[in-house]
Amino acid sequence: MASAVPVKRRSWNSSRTKEAIAGYLFILPWLFGFLVFTAGPMLFSLYASFTNYDVTSQFDWIGLKNYSRMFFDDPLYWTSVYNTLYFAVFAVPIGILVGTVSAVMLNANVPFQKMWRTIFFLPKVLTGVSVVMLWLWIFNPQDGILNNGLRAIGIEKVPLWFGDPAWSKPALIIMSAWSATGGILIYLAGLQAIPKQLYEAAEIDGASTARQFVKITLPLLSSTIFFKLITGINSAMQYWSNALIVSHPNPPGSPVNSTLFYGLHIYKQAFLQSKMGYASAMAWVMFAITLVLTGIQFYGAKRWVYYEGERR
Amino acid sequence: MATQVGHTHISKELAASRRRNFIVRWSGKLLAMAVLAGVSVFIVFPALWMISTSLKPDDQVAFSNWIPRPIVWSNYAKALKAIPFARFTLNTALYALAVVVADVISNALVAYGFAKLRFPGRNVLFGVLLGTMMIPGMVTMIPQYILYAKLHWIPGYLPLVVPHFFAGAFFTFLLRQFFMGIPEEYSEAARIDGAGELWIWWRIILPLAQPVLATVAIFSFEGAWNDYLGPVLYLSNNKLYTLQIGLTMFRATSDTQWQHLMAASIVVMLPIIILFSAFQKYFVEGAAVTGIKG
Numbered sequence: 001m002a003s004a005v006p007v008k009r010r011s012w013n014s015s016r017t018k019e020a021i022a023g024y025l026f027i028l029p030w031l032f033g034f035l036v037f038t039a040g041p042m043l044f045s046l047y048a049s050f051t052n053y054d055v056t057s058q059f060d061w062i063g064l065k066n067y068s069r070m071f072f073d074d075p076l077y078w079t080s081v082y083n084t085l086y087f088a089v090f091a092v093p094i095g096i097l098v099g100t101v102s103a104v105m106l107n108a109n110v111p112f113q114k115m116w117r118t119i120f121f122l123p124k125v126l127t128g129v130s131v132v133m134l135w136l137w138i139f140n141p142q143d144g145i146l147n148n149g150l151r152a153i154g155i156e157k158v159p160l161w162f163g164d165p166a167w168s169k170p171a172l173i174i175m176s177a178w179s180a181t182g183g184i185l186i187y188l189a190g191l192q193a194i195p196k197q198l199y200e201a202a203e204i205d206g207a208s209t210a211r212q213f214v215k216i217t218l219p220l221l222s223s224t225i226f227f228k229l230i231t232g233i234n235s236a237m238q239y240w241s242n243a244l245i246v247s248h249p250n251p252p253g254s255p256v257n258s259t260l261f262y263g264l265h266i267y268k269q270a271f272l273q274s275k276m277g278y279a280s281a282m283a284w285v286m287f288a289i290t291l292v293l294t295g296i297q298f299y300g301a302k303r304w305v306y307y308e309g310e311r312r
Numbered sequence: 313m314a315t316q317v318g319h320t321h322i323s324k325e326l327a328a329s330r331r332r333n334f335i336v337r338w339s340g341k342l343l344a345m346a347v348l349a350g351v352s353v354f355i356v357f358p359a360l361w362m363i364s365t366s367l368k369p370d371d372q373v374a375f376s377n378w379i380p381r382p383i384v385w386s387n388y389a390k391a392l393k394a395i396p397f398a399r400f401t402l403n404t405a406l407y408a409l410a411v412v413v414a415d416v417i418s419n420a421l422v423a424y425g426f427a428k429l430r431f432p433g434r435n436v437l438f439g440v441l442l443g444t445m446m447i448p449g450m451v452t453m454i455p456q457y458i459l460y461a462k463l464h465w466i467p468g469y470l471p472l473v474v475p476h477f478f479a480g481a482f483f484t485f486l487l488r489q490f491f492m493g494i495p496e497e498y499s500e501a502a503r504i505d506g507a508g509e510l511w512i513w514w515r516i517i518l519p520l521a522q523p524v525l526a527t528v529a530i531f532s533f534e535g536a537w538n539d540y541l542g543p544v545l546y547l548s549n550n551k552l553y554t555l556q557i558g559l560t561m562f563r564a565t566s567d568t569q570w571q572h573l574m575a576a577s578i579v580v581m582l583p584i585i586i587l588f589s590a591f592q593k594y595f596v597e598g599a600a601v602t603g604i605k606g
Contacts, residue, residue, distance in 0.1 A: 016430070019431065020430065020431035021431075022425075022429055023425045023429035023434065024425075025425075026421050026425025026426075026429060026509070026513075027421075027422050027425035029418045029477065029478045029479050030418070030422040030478060030479040030480075031437070032478060033478020034440070034444065034478070036478075037452070037456060038444055038452060040459075041452055041458075041459055044458070044459075045451060045452075045455040048455070101347065102347070102351050105344035105345075105347045105348050108340060108344045110341050111345070112345075119355055119356060120352075120355065121588075121592075122359060123355060124588065125584065125585050125589065126359060126585070127538050127581065127584055128556055128580065128581060129538070129557075129559045129560060129577075129580070130578070130580050131577075131581075133562075133573055133574070133577045134358055134359075134361075134577060135358065136563075137362075137365065137570050137574065138358055138361065140570070142374070143374035143570075148375075149376065178354065178355065178358065181351060181354070181355055203333065208336075209337075234446075234448075237448070238448050238450060241540055241541050245540065245560060248560050248563060248564075249560075249563060262450075263449075263450045267453075270453075270454050270457075271457070271545070276454055276458065280454050280455070283448070283450045283451045283453070283454060286448055286450060287447065287448055287451045290448055291446065
């Protein structure tokens with residue numbers, strides 16, 4: 001043993017070097033891709049955001065003009081901000097509420113577990129443009145089942161959904177709530193990680209079901225809810241591809257720019273009007289907003305998120 | 313004596329509280345079932361309506377009857393003829409398969425490097441990798457488009473496939489978590505026998521990681537199959553179109569044939585439905601382990 005030590009030490013150095021070289025080689029695909037497809041393009045787009053770049057003819061430095069135009073001279077920019085916030089404010093809490101409540105109910109050892117699980121699995125399986133088409137049909141103002149049903153129960157002035165700027169966003173929020181029910185799995189995993197002894201102890205102490213929910217379930221589920229909150233807000237801020245699908249073949253953002261979300265505005269400016277510089281500036285503002293929001297959420301989380309095994 | 317009295321007293325109280333709990337628990341369960349049933353109707357109703365519409369005769373499409381009379385299977389044949397369906401299916405399938413191969417290989421390589429090999433700067437680089445998840449797609453969308461345009465890759469599938477050969481944060485993270493749980497002894501034994509890292513990766517790690525590799529493959533396939541924005545940006549030529557774009561073509565005319573569109577939508581979703589149902593076990597585990605894509 002003792003004689004093996006110096007030998008081991010010498011080979012340790014060379015094997016350590018070999019291991020490090022192998023390590024760099026293994027991560028090389030990502031490193032290369034990161035520099036070429038992410039970091040490089042991002043630096044370019046940051047620079048482009050200070051120019052009037054339009055891909056073909058001009059690429060001149062114009063300072064902060066794009067940014068001042070965004071905030072002061074482009075009413076549609078604020079329309080897109082409003083639409084995005086409107087969607088996020090409703091879609092994110094509704095999604096979390098539906099997911100949490102359904103998971104808690106499902107976790108209460110109710111009969112027909114398998115059937116419920118299969119049903120809640122559906123929105124995970126039914127995906128893509130197909131689902132958007134389905135909702136367009138349900139929301140169809142003239143012949144859709146929803147308005148037919150509303151008329152049948154005596155409502156004369158039915159919403160025109162995607163035909164009315166006041167109802168297009170609620171329709172998209174209902175769509176997203178439907179998809180959110182498929183996110184129940186992660187809440188279930190969080191619920192099942194809660195030690196059963198806690199409930200047994202609470203029961204012996206005579207705590208009511210409601211009290212158990214508030215004092216045990218919610219705190220121990222808070223890290224899951226927090227995770228869904230961050231990812232939910234991030235994806236709501238970046239929500240726009242469905243809007244592109246529902247407006248087709250009308251101009252993107254139809255009706256009357258009511259589905260012109262932030263990303264869709266960028267898309268239109270960049271690819272339909274070739275204002276690459278301006279669109280880049282908008283994208284960077286969104287990046288900054290995302291970072292700030294996530295920072296705030298992490299800061300706020302210290303107050304209400306409980307991690308088991310964490311020292312305070 | 314005293315303890316005995318205490319005992320019966322406690323057991324009486326326990327019995328009473330158990331009875332009370334039994335009632336509470338069952339009324340709770342009924343409430344839970346009512347909520348679940350309500351949400352389930354909301355979930356199932358659109359899916360059933362889709363099937364119903366896809367089988368309706370033309371003159372019943374606007375009506376609210378759930379059972380089509382007669383059931384018109386030929387809607388499916390008509391739907392598939394309304395767009396160049398075979399061509400779009402081939403395009404989409406090749407695109408999705410290429411992405412799956414690229415994603416699985418590149419992410420498994422990178423994840424092995426981060427999980428099992430020690431090198432200076434590893435933690436910093438892994439932090440950078442995770443940080444890229446924070447970057448909104450709209451920030452990279454424009455400069456990447458310009459890059460691909462300069463490379464003359466547009467219109468075409470290269471912009472949609474090539475980046476997948478360079479790994480990404482989500483899949484790498486998922487695989488790394490799994491690889492870290494594989495005991496070091498297997499690799500160590502192979503190393504003593506003179507095996508290289510690539511051999512260990514291929515012959516020891518990958519076979520052990522089959523469930524998580526399947527998860528990556530399924531997510532990856534779904535992502536490419538359902539991708540809409542990518543094809544809209546990069547395939548401005550209808551010979552190159554995918555099925556997702558094909559579906560939107562049904563609405564290009566003013567008079568949408570909803571029964572055909574619903575039939576086509578179901579057909580387009582079918583591979584994903586089959587894939588997810590067949591690999592439900594892996595898929596559920598993967599979603600639970602990472603908590604992402606939930």
